[in-house]
Amino acid sequence: MACLLLAGPGLWSAALASPSLHALAPTHAQVIVTDSESPPAADDPRWQRRPLAQDEPGPSAWYRLRFDAPAPGTPADGPLMLYLPYFYGGGRVLLNGGLVAELPRTTAAQRVRWERPLLLPVAALQARGNELLVHAHAEYQGTATSLPRLVLGPQHLLQPMFERRLFFVRTLPVVTWVAGSVVGLLVLFIWLQRRDEVDYGLFGLAALLWAQRTSTFVLEVLPAGTWDLWRAVYHLCTGGFVVVMALFVLNMAGWGRRGLTRALLAYAALGPLAYLAWGEGAARVWTAGLLPVGLGILVVAIAATWRRRSAETVAVAAAVVASVLAGVHDQLVATRSPLIMDRLPEWGDHHLFLLHHAANVLLLVMGVLLALRFVRSLNAVELANRTLEARVQQREREIAASYQRIAALQREQAATDERQRIMRDLHDGLGSQLFTSLSRAERGAMDSGAMADTLRGAIDQMRVAVEALASEEQDFQAAFGNFRFRWDARLRESGLTPRWDIVIPDSGADGVSPLAPHDALQLLHIIQEALTNVLKHARASTVTVRVALVDAELAVEVADDGAGIADTGPVPTAAGDTRHGGRGRANMRNRAQRLGGQLEWQSLGPGTCVRLRAPWQRPAATGGAACDG
Secondary structure, three states, rough: OOHHHHEEEEHHHHHHOOOOHHEEOOOOOEEEEEOOOOOOOOOOOOOOOEOOOOOOOOOOEEEEEEEOOOOOHHHHHHEEEEEEEEOOEEEEEEEEEHHHHEEEEOOEEEEEOOOOOOOEOOOOOOOOOOEEEEEEOOOOOOOOOOOOOOOEHHHHHHHHHHHHHHHHHHHHHHHHHHHHHHHHHHHHEEEEHOOOOOHHHHHHHHHHHHHHHHHHOOOOEEEEHHHHHHHHHHHHHHHHHHHHHHHHHHHHHHHOHHHHHHHHHHHHEEEEEEEEHHHOOOOOOOHHHHHHHHHHHHHHHHHHHHOOOHHHHHHHHHHHHHHHHHHHHHHHHHHHOOOHHOOOOHHHOOOOOOOOHHHHHHHHEEEHHHHHHHHHHHHHHHHHHHHHHHHHHHHHHHHHHHHHHHHHHHHHHHHHHHHHHHHHHHHHHHHHHHHHHHHHHHOOOHHHHHHHHHHHHHHHHHHHHHHHHHOOHHHHHHHHHHHHHHHHHHHHHHOOOOEEEEEEOOOHHHHOOOOOOOHHHHHHHHHHHHHHHHHHHHOOOOOOOOOEEEEEEEEEEEEEEEOOOOOOOOOOOOOOOOOOOOHHHHHHHHHHOOOEEEEEEEEOOOEEEEEEEEEOOOOOOOOOOOOOO
16 A cells, blocks of 8 residues: 555656656745735735645645646546645635635534545646646635645546545545444454453454544544544544554553553543644644654564464564554645655655554454464364364263163173073972872872873963973063963863953054063963962853053953852952962962052853953053953
8 A cells, every 4th residue: 555655756756857748846936924815916925935735834725826727738648637636625726716626614504524536627728828727725614724735647647546546545444444343243243242351342343443543534524513523533443443553563562551441541541632622733732742652562562573483473563564654644745744745745745654564464363363363273173073073972982882781781781680580480389289290199189180280281381481482582482472372272181261351552663662471470470370279160162352552551350251260359368368379369469469460350140250360561552451240
């Protein structure tokens, strides 16, 4: 940016020194400082030859330039134009008595600072003796009037100059104003969510302050009633921006101190207060005091770069150096310091300020560094998440493997416990029966028929145990199917007509959990004992076996149409109850108790019904079973 601006005056000098370009760029004019709205007379003795772009004491002044028309150019050169790089206080431009342009000017009702350049077409030039009159007014301060060094020449020469300056003093400030406000508010919103990220808050505040400060290039006309308030805000934004930059650099260097922070903030607030109390003069003194602050920023940035020597500190230091030098430059141009005017008079006369461009570069560097820091933080978080996910997945695999080992051990332990329970049951039931039968046989108290019945019962118990233990995946349906096949044949051989009513859903279809082998063994023993009693005592012709699931309860009934029993009603399951007598019934009651269920005998007249109610492991469907009669 600075290179393009620096090229401006040099281009004009080179262009105007070439006769082929047919342009005029006067450096002096006749001036009369007066409040009169009418042009002074040509022979007014107050006309004095004065340099252009120099402040004249007074609220307004008339400028007169007399010139001969430049030599005609080619048609490609375009019409003649009058170029003014700025026209701060506004006013009128007249050529040979005719109005060329009139701009708003500072009055009691409004304040004007016309920053943008002007490119005005001129016509009706005389070959000799043309007179250009410019009535210039003081800008917003109202104490001095000046007219810039204007240029009269063909459009093709002046148009690029006009557009270049318009871009830097008008278009770019508008972009800065809008973009800085949006970015500043957005970053401040992010900082409000994460107060520990101080650099983001400082950057957002700096962008917002500088955007409002840049509005001085955008707001050219303001009501007089709001002018002082706006200028106070302008000074607050200027000082605030410098102070925030100082805090940012101090924070980057790790040298931030609470007392120093308070002192800088207090000085930033002093500027607008001084302006409101004593006017622009006090504000100028306060603005000059910002230069040492800027130099301090420069020293801290260089020291931090020397200590850390990173790309970030070097970039910030370079941007700070450029901004501080630009601020010093602008102060020298604004005060028309001999350091500028003696060496670069055209530069100083055209009021080419650099701070608002250097500050944009500084904010851009800060924004890029913070964006890179944000991206690095996101990458670090993403890497940490990936690492954590990998560790969690590894731990999940380890836990799953551990669960599988535990489940396998539990299954193995459950199977061992189940085998032990069945072994105890076989020992207490089948073993006791065989031992008793053996003792009777040794005493000669058991004939061959009784011996056959005993052995048959023992075989039945062994088969029930094997079926309950050997069914695939502990499937009760398979175990009961084997049991039914064996007993169906035996009942028919004995002259009974068996009826089987099985309404338990398949475990694979409805998800009904099968009975544990030990529970299945108890259940099959109860049904087997009931069927044995029917064969031995009922003298029945038909027997019905129902097994159903009723509201999460296993219902089992064995009903016959035989002789029946003498009494009816529930049979208590308490141990030692002998009201009904018989070892078989006692065993059935014990097995029902192991299932957590209730066993009942009911006389049907004719016939008997043995009913078992026990809880089911996992309910999934409903069914029903009831004794006829």
